[in-house]
Amino acid sequence: MAERGFPPSEFRTRVTALQARMGVAGIDALLLTTAADVFYVTGFLTRFWESPARPWFVLVPVNGDPVAVIPSIGSELMGQSWVSDIRTWDAPMPGDDGVSLLVATLAEMVPQAGRIGVPMGLETQVRMPLGDYLTVADRLAPRAFVDATDVVQRVREIKSEAEISKIRAACRVADACFARVPEYAGPGARLDQVFRDFQRVLLEEGADWVSYTAGGAGQGGYGDVISPAGPQVLVDGDVLMLDTGAVLDGYFCDFDRNYAIGSVGDEVARAQAALFKATEVAMAAMRPGMVASDVHQILCDSLRQSGATPGGGRLGHGLGITLTEWPSFTPHDQTELRAGMVLTLEPGVEIAPGRILVHEENIVLRERGVELLSARAPEQLPVLR
Amino acid sequence: MAERGFPPSEFRTRVTALQARMGVAGIDALLLTTAADVFYVTGFLTRFWESPARPWFVLVPVNGDPVAVIPSIGSELMGQSWVSDIRTWDAPMPGDDGVSLLVATLAEMVPQAGRIGVPMGLETQVRMPLGDYLTVADRLAPRAFVDATDVVQRVREIKSEAEISKIRAACRVADACFARVPEYAGPGARLDQVFRDFQRVLLEEGADWVSYTAGGAGQGGYGDVISPAGPQVLVDGDVLMLDTGAVLDGYFCDFDRNYAIGSVGDEVARAQAALFKATEVAMAAMRPGMVASDVHQILCDSLRQSGATPGGGRLGHGLGITLTEWPSFTPHDQTELRAGMVLTLEPGVEIAPGRILVHEENIVLRERGVELLSARAPEQLPVLR
Numbered sequence A, B: 001m002a003e004r005g006f007p008p009s010e011f012r013t014r015v016t017a018l019q020a021r022m023g024v025a026g027i028d029a030l031l032l033t034t035a036a037d038v039f040y041v042t043g044f045l046t047r048f049w050e051s052p053a054r055p056w057f058v059l060v061p062v063n064g065d066p067v068a069v070i071p072s073i074g075s076e077l078m079g080q081s082w083v084s085d086i087r088t089w090d091a092p093m094p095g096d097d098g099v100s101l102l103v104a105t106l107a108e109m110v111p112q113a114g115r116i117g118v119p120m121g122l123e124t125q126v127r128m129p130l131g132d133y134l135t136v137a138d139r140l141a142p143r144a145f146v147d148a149t150d151v152v153q154r155v156r157e158i159k160s161e162a163e164i165s166k167i168r169a170a171c172r173v174a175d176a177c178f179a180r181v182p183e184y185a186g187p188g189a190r191l192d193q194v195f196r197d198f199q200r201v202l203l204e205e206g207a208d209w210v211s212y213t214a215g216g217a218g219q220g221g222y223g224d225v226i227s228p229a230g231p232q233v234l235v236d237g238d239v240l241m242l243d244t245g246a247v248l249d250g251y252f253c254d255f256d257r258n259y260a261i262g263s264v265g266d267e268v269a270r271a272q273a274a275l276f277k278a279t280e281v282a283m284a285a286m287r288p289g290m291v292a293s294d295v296h297q298i299l300c301d302s303l304r305q306s307g308a309t310p311g312g313g314r315l316g317h318g319l320g321i322t323l324t325e326w327p328s329f330t331p332h333d334q335t336e337l338r339a340g341m342v343l344t345l346e347p348g349v350e351i352a353p354g355r356i357l358v359h360e361e362n363i364v365l366r367e368r369g370v371e372l373l374s375a376r377a378p379e380q381l382p383v384l385r
Helices: A008-025 A035-042 A072-078 A101-107 A129-141 A149-156 A159-177 A190-206 A266-285 A292-303 B008-023 B035-042 B072-078 B099-109 B130-139 B150-158 B162-179 B191-204 B266-285 B293-304
Strands: A029-032 A056-059 A067-071 A085-089 A115-118 A144-147 A211-218 A238-248 A254-263 A317-318 A325-328 A343-346 A348-352 A357-358 A361-366 A369-372 B028-030 B057-061 B069-070 B087-088 B113-119 B144-147 B208-217 B237-250 B255-261 B314-317 B327-330 B342-343 B350-351 B353-357 B361-366 B369-372
Touching: A008 A035, A008 A056, A008 A149, A029 A035, A029 A101, A029 A149, A029 B087, A035 A056, A035 A149, A035 B113, A056 A101, A056 A266, A056 B353, A067 A072, A067 A101, A067 A159, A072 A085, A101 B069, A129 A190, A159 A190, A159 A238, A159 A343, A159 A361, A190 A211, A190 A238, A190 B191, A190 B342, A211 B208, A254 A357, A266 A292, A266 A343, A266 A348, A266 A357, A266 A369, A266 B072, A317 B028, A325 B144, A343 B072, B008 B035, B008 B057, B008 B150, B008 B369, B028 B035, B028 B099, B028 B150, B035 B057, B057 B099, B057 B293, B069 B072, B069 B099, B072 B327, B087 B099, B099 B130, B162 B191, B162 B237, B162 B255, B162 B361, B191 B208, B237 B353, B266 B293, B266 B342, B266 B361, B266 B369
Parallel strands: A029 A115, A067 A085, A115 A144, B028 B113, B069 B087, B113 B144
Antiparallel strands: A029 A056, A056 A067, A211 A238, A238 A254, A317 A325, A317 A343, A343 A361, A348 A357, A361 A369, B028 B057, B057 B069, B208 B237, B237 B255, B314 B327, B314 B342, B342 B361, B350 B353, B361 B369
């Protein structure tokens, strides 16, 4: 694969973009706490976030460079990033788990009449103990804590070419893996073993790690798309779906593929044809300036024109540093689509009550339209015998 | 492996234990939001938590059965659990992402003068948008939101025999994987490929998925224990450490193993001997009734008696549904050790500035002492040539 990480200029561009929006919003400093936001600003990449023991903080002032306020176990790795101001404490520390250090650092950075931005809206979480957050907010008064969801999401949702290259590379890993599904899946295979093999092959094809796999299998469709695999044995007439979020250099792909186990019914072929067509229609129609709900409408209209029943829920979403990002292709999301957004198109069809088929591609929106990042799914279901 | 999941009786026992502590603490309902707490109470197991798009809520009333308030995408899977009261909304929903449904459900469950418990202390996070939490708290006033960290942690930290069996099974997967490291690691191997092979073999040995891998390699020790692998080539004199949190049926193991690449120096052998001995001493000494900081003291004393310099940070922690749980073997943690706790012992030695060696075992504390869950690490470093 290409070079790991990003040059400091990439991070400076990101921080400058955040600071421009902070200025407009009247925010003096951003308080970031999640793996994704910390990685976005600093390049700090580790699977250690899997441990919920310790909070991590990165502060972005409206002028100047970010400051990392982190557990000392991370100082070596953060020290390799472009961030030079790194302040540490011995976490986990009962009674004061970084609170005093965070308060002191924010007090330096933000005047008494100032505002501290925290992403606290839709699709956000504050990854620190709630009690500590409330203490920090109290001790920093009269400084105000305000919602910075829009600042972060509007910047992160536009990917640089360097980011797009990394997502494309992750998609290629999954493409190669999906091409090898016939090696281990077919009539008589156990679904839990298929899931293990699927992850094994993702690693063999170059994934750094596999943060997400899901799937389903059933006669004439599957019941849901988030369950772990059980000991179910694949039989003739099943549809098998495998879905992955494989990670390469900190960036995700997120798409699925469907397979026919032997002979599946005509209703599955019709659903597949409707999904394939709806995806084609959406890819041809999507342009910057639309809003997210337009894409939902386009997909649903096409599915209905094909005589299919659109599945509920969202029919696609943003993609990048996390498996799913905003916006969401639902009837409710009015986020403007802009060039540089990496997105999934994920139309679903309800074949019968409790039987669905879901199709997924990864794309980047360009000024002139859609560019595929995943290899286009086959028009007809591949058959595993 | 043994049967998947748990019978409803296991969950009823857990809920009864939570409710007993809620009664003492004067808490009318618990609001749980994390993957671990939701899994603990309901058995709801999915990798879909990787998507940060949607919040999930499980409410435990002080009397009666839990109620799930969840995105509709989870209704099929939650419907297979023992929970019968499942309320759903179409997430993500701008403007009201489950807030009204959550408020209505809590208002039914908790009287106006009542108290709602939320884990908000050390090693906790509230996995929902902060803005929505503040809205929920405001709309439910005068009901009080209080810290329920102690309620949840004191119950979850004592594992049932069924849970211990699952953690032991996860440890056996890692044991089998560590035995196969000589197949792919040695002089000339690239560290990033070693990490991929390590994960591949964990899957081959039966892990459902691999949520955590870390490691390090360097001459006479490594620099840290949380970095991802780079293209570094292993050479004679390196110490290689591999660490994993492999998951089986929702439960983690978490231990590492060290290997000598060819000939390592005497200072490494001395560090290894000191770590091995300190672990032996701690395993022989640990008893219910001690506190967590006692174990830190025992490990440090033994290391110093061997002439070694104890590494900083915590020297072990709880283990189970997440890679790391409380308590922490630090000088500060006064949590009482009790029979049924599953723990890691993780002494580290600083061989030279920026050069460490870390040893780790997984254990369960019994009334009479320690039972190993991982196969004991070899007394001397295995040599890979």
